[in-house]
Amino acid sequence: MENVIELRGVSKALKAFTIDNMDLQIKQGFVTGFIGANGAGKSTTMKLIMNLLQPDNGEVSVFGLDYASHEKEIKDRIGFVYDSNIFYESLNLKDISRIVAPAYKRWNHQQFKAYVNQFELPLNKPIKKFSKGMQMKASIAIALSHDAELIIMDEPTAGLDPTSRRELLDIFQEVMVDGKRTILFSTHITSDLDRIADYIVLIDEGKILFDKPIYELQEQYALVKGSTELLDPDTEAYFIKIDRSPNGFQALTKDATKVKEVFGNHVVIEEASLEEIMFYMKGADSHYD
Amino acid sequence: MQIIISNSSKEPIYEQILKQIQTAILSGELAEGDALPSIRQLAKDLKISVITTKRAYEELEKAGFIYSIVGKGSFIAEQNLDVIREKKLRVIEEQLSAVISNSKEIGLPYEELQELLKLLYEE
Amino acid sequence: MINLIRRDLIIQKFQLYLFIPCILFFIIFGSHLSAFFIIVFAGFFIPINAYSYDEKAETNILLNSLPYTRTQIIASRYIGAIFYMAVSIGITIVLFSLFNRAFTWTDIAIGAGITLAMFAFAFPLFYLLKPGYIGTAIVIGFILLVILSQPAITFLGEYLTPIVQFFASASTTILYLSSAGILIVLYAASWLISQMIYQRKAF
Numbered sequence: 001m002e003n004v005i006e007l008r009g010v011s012k013a014l015k016a017f018t019i020d021n022m023d024l025q026i027k028q029g030f031v032t033g034f035i036g037a038n039g040a041g042k043s044t045t046m047k048l049i050m051n052l053l054q055p056d057n058g059e060v061s062v063f064g065l066d067y068a069s070h071e072k073e074i075k076d077r078i079g080f081v082y083d084s085n086i087f088y089e090s091l092n093l094k095d096i097s098r099i100v101a102p103a104y105k106r107w108n109h110q111q112f113k114a115y116v117n118q119f120e121l122p123l124n125k126p127i128k129k130f131s132k133g134m135q136m137k138a139s140i141a142i143a144l145s146h147d148a149e150l151i152i153m154d155e156p157t158a159g160l161d162p163t164s165r166r167e168l169l170d171i172f173q174e175v176m177v178d179g180k181r182t183i184l185f186s187t188h189i190t191s192d193l194d195r196i197a198d199y200i201v202l203i204d205e206g207k208i209l210f211d212k213p214i215y216e217l218q219e220q221y222a223l224v225k226g227s228t229e230l231l232d233p234d235t236e237a238y239f240i241k242i243d244r245s246p247n248g249f250q251a252l253t254k255d256a257t258k259v260k261e262v263f264g265n266h267v268v269i270e271e272a273s274l275e276e277i278m279f280y281m282k283g284a285d286s287h288y289d
Numbered sequence: 290m291q292i293i294i295s296n297s298s299k300e301p302i303y304e305q306i307l308k309q310i311q312t313a314i315l316s317g318e319l320a321e322g323d324a325l326p327s328i329r330q331l332a333k334d335l336k337i338s339v340i341t342t343k344r345a346y347e348e349l350e351k352a353g354f355i356y357s358i359v360g361k362g363s364f365i366a367e368q369n370l371d372v373i374r375e376k377k378l379r380v381i382e383e384q385l386s387a388v389i390s391n392s393k394e395i396g397l398p399y400e401e402l403q404e405l406l407k408l409l410y411e412e
Numbered sequence: 413m414i415n416l417i418r419r420d421l422i423i424q425k426f427q428l429y430l431f432i433p434c435i436l437f438f439i440i441f442g443s444h445l446s447a448f449f450i451i452v453f454a455g456f457f458i459p460i461n462a463y464s465y466d467e468k469a470e471t472n473i474l475l476n477s478l479p480y481t482r483t484q485i486i487a488s489r490y491i492g493a494i495f496y497m498a499v500s501i502g503i504t505i506v507l508f509s510l511f512n513r514a515f516t517w518t519d520i521a522i523g524a525g526i527t528l529a530m531f532a533f534a535f536p537l538f539y540l541l542k543p544g545y546i547g548t549a550i551v552i553g554f555i556l557l558v559i560l561s562q563p564a565i566t567f568l569g570e571y572l573t574p575i576v577q578f579f580a581s582a583s584t585t586i587l588y589l590s591s592a593g594i595l596i597v598l599y600a601a602s603w604l605i606s607q608m609i610y611q612r613k614a615f
Contacts, residue, residue, distance in 0.1 A: 014614075030339060052476055052615040076479040086470040086477075088423050095422050102415040103478040173333040198340035213340050215303060 003064075004028045004150050004182045005049055010058035012048060019044060019206040021058070026199075029179050031172065033197035033214075034186040035278055041206040042186040043083070046154050049184075050080060062150065076105055079143030081153040081185075085135045089128035093121055093138055104146035115141035118167075132159035140168065144175060151175070153185035157192050165189070169196055190274035200274065202281055209281050221277050222256035225249070226267035238262065241280045252280035290318055294335055302337055306345035314354055314365060315376050325355060325363040416480060416488035417495060420462035427461050435504055439511050447508065447515035451523030454504040455497040456530060460550065462496070463489070463538060473615045486607045490599070493531050497524065521588065525595055532595075532602035539609040 005026035012019045019041055026032050036042050047053040048060055051067045051074075060067065062074045087096045093116065101107040116123065119137040127135060136159055143151055151172075157165045173196055175181055187193060193200060193214070200217055202209040224239065228249050236242060238259050239251035252272060253259045260269060272280075290313045294305045313319045325331075328346055332339040346363055349355045353372055357363045368376075392402050421428070434457070438450045465471060466489075475485050501524060508515050534553070541549060 047615065050477055052473060054612075054614070071481045072479045074479075075477065078477070080477045082473060082477075084470065086474040088465060088471065090426075091423060095425070098422055099415075099419045100478065102418075103480065105479075170333075170336075173336065176339060177327075177329045177333050179329055195336055196338055198338045214338060215301065215341060215344060219301065 002028055004062065005184065006059075006061045006064075007045075007048065008059045008061075010048060010055045010060060012044065012053060012055050014044065017041065017044065017206060019048070022206070022208060024201065024208055024211065026182060026184050026201075028182050029176075030198035031176060031183040031185075031196050032199040032201060033190075033193035033274075034184060034201050034203065035188075035190060035193070035274065036186075036203035037278070037282060040203045042203055043154055044206075045203065046152060046184075046186065049152060050078070051075075076146075077149045079146065079148030079151040081136070081139045081143050081151075081156045083155040083158060085127060085130075085139070087127050087135075087138070090126050092124050092126050094123045096127065096138075097142065100142055101146075106147040108145050108147060112141060112145035115144060115171075118171075133161065133164055136160060137164070137168075140171075144171070149181055151181065151183045151185075153183070155187055156185055157187055157189050165192065172196055190278065193274055202278060204282055217274070217277060218271060220256055221252065221254050221272045222259065223270045223272045223276055224251050224253050224259055224263070224267050225270070226263065230263060230266060235262065243280075252277065292331070292335065294337065303341050303345040303348070306331075306335075306342060307348050310345070310349060311352075311354060314368070319365050321365050321367050323365045325365070327362050413484055413488055413491070416475075416485065417492040420458070420492055420496065423465050424458065424461060428458070431457060431500070432503065432507070435507055436511075439507055439513050446519070447513065448519040448523040448526075451501055451504055451515075451520060452527050452530075454500045455524060455527035458496040458500055459493040459531065460534065462492070463535070464550075467538065469615055472613070476615060482610050482613075483607060486603065486610050489535065489606070490531075490603045493535075494528070497527055497531075525591060528595055528599055532598045536602055536605040536609060539606050539613070 003025040005024065007022050007024040010019060010022045010024075017039070022045070024045070034042055034045070044053065048055055049062065051060070051071060054067075063077060065074055067074060088099075091099075097109075097112060101109065101112075115137075119134075119141060121130075121134060121138055121141065127138065130138065136156060140153075140156060143153070157168060160168065169192060172183060176183065176196075197214050199211060200214055201211045226248055228244055231242065231244075231249060238255060239253050242249050242251040256269060259267070290310075292306055292309050294302050296302070298305065310319070310325070319325075325346070326334065328342045329339055332342045335342070346355065346357070350357060350363070353366055354368075355363050356366045388402070431454075435450065435454055438445060438453065442450065466475070476482065501520060505515070505520065507513075534550075537549065
């Protein structure tokens with residue numbers, strides 16, 4: 001099985017927001033970074049994957065199974081981390097683990113204790129007294145302690161200081177070593193993805209703009225800067241979005257080789273960071289994919 | 290062997306890995322049958338994504354430097370003639386470049402150099 | 413399933429410590445209260461309090477992300493309610509005996525019956541309501557119950573004498589059996605409705 005998650009023609013209409021005919025495949029054994037602006041549909045998509053929301057149309061399958069008949073089996077194999085605290089606030093971590101642990105077939109208490117120690121989390125303090133970072137770590141400790149094959153995380157590094165973020169990225173990489181697991185996580189902090197993501201999915205206004213291996217983005221996408229005189233309807237076609245100013249233009253291309261060929265030394269071509277790609281792709285049509 | 294990658298280099302990371310392993314093979318530091326770290330272990334150690342190391346290994350495999358056995362890992366391949374030939378060719382190229390630059394220094398024209406080479410070659 | 417029911421005990425650790433003193437308070441200082449009222453209160457206390465923890469969207473996200481189906485989550489609520497009610501009433505009976513408070517088995521049967529009927533009405537309503545309104549709904553419901561129960565009984569007594577007479581003349585066995593039957597139907601219908609509502613809920 002190559003795809004752990006598959007969305008086929010999924011549509012969901014919510015009050016302020018619509019996902020229309022979405023297709024998405026998340027590859028087994030890799031880290032997929034899910035990026036997009038606030039309100040672009042990241043959380044909604046993740047909720048569809050978790051069956052917290054049911055699609056109006058289309059199919060969602062996880063591990064090749066559908067929720068209608070395999071909900072328990074699927075969720076037993078998923079570790080989840082949400083961007084806000086979902087645990088009973090007045091309980092301490094020990095009691096929460098008492099509630100969560102028996103739900104899973106393969107809860108590993110040693111593992112849980114190891115993470116709790118590593119993250120320096122107090123077991124007897126109520127969750128509501130945890131800082132945002134500690135809540136996130138608690139959530140991650142639980143998500144990683146039942147031998148989950150798929151780990152779904154919504155903004156797991158938000159609210160963490162740089163040291164903790166690095167520590168977490170190390171843990172995620174460690175978890176990936178045996179090749180059995182898959183991580184899907186959404187984030188605003190694109191530098192986290194530069195390091196560990198294998199695939200990047202960009203979503204905007206409920207549409208998947210692209211789903212590519214990260215090296216393809218690094219090699220094919222580029223920022224191009226030059227004089228506005230170079231622009232005409234023909235040359236503009238090489239760019240996804242163009243920012244003009246009196247001093248020249250800056251644009252994103254997804255075909256750096258071609259731009260180099262066409263413009264040669266008349267333009268400056270720079271590697272585009274994920275943040276820049278995200279910025280320039282916003283509002284661009286998905287036909288540029 | 291050790292692999293050192295630079296995040297600020299213009300050269301893509303997978304290429305940096307590829308070249309360093311290639312060099313280690315050509316220099317004999319890595320010999321036939323030696324095991325390479327697993328794709329995932331290397332990714333973790335270098336703190337880079339799995340797909341990057343995977344790509345480097347795939348390219349190495351395509352070029353015949355290494356081979357992979359499912360479930361066992363990647364190993365240095367028997368260096369076939371093509372590879373060795375390429376290795377030697379590279380050395381020849383380097384040496385010839387030196388010859389050319391020496392010739393130019395003393396204003397030796399191409400025809401004379403060719404003649405000289407021919408003479409030596411047929412000897 | 414058992415884990416879901418057991419969860420109610422873990423989340424209510426502190427309220428459970430309050431439970432016995434509370435009942436004792438009623439027994440000692442509430443001599444004017446009927447035994448059946450105390451039983452209703454006791455039976456209602458833990459299941460409804462447990463429910464109030466589940467009203468939060470976050471809690472539902474947690475439960476639905478764990479390997480449980482929505483059907484199981486609802487089932488645990490309905491089975492758990494009966495279970496905790498039975499245990500609470502059991503404890504109350506023990507306390508009654510310890511403190512020499514008079515009670516009859518009829519008190520227990522009516523108390524349990526009313527509690528279950530209240531669950532049957534409350535649960536689907538709660539699943540229907542938006543989070544945050546449940547506390548208010550409980551308070552309003554309780555006030556209405558207190559205000560209306562007296563007039564309702566009087567009303568029944570005055571205008572529905574034939575019915576009352578029927579009940580009075582019917583043998584106790586038939587009376588109990590028919591009430592039990594109605595109660596079972598009510599509870600099952602409530603269960604089904606809650607399940608339908610919950611199945612469609614988005615979190």
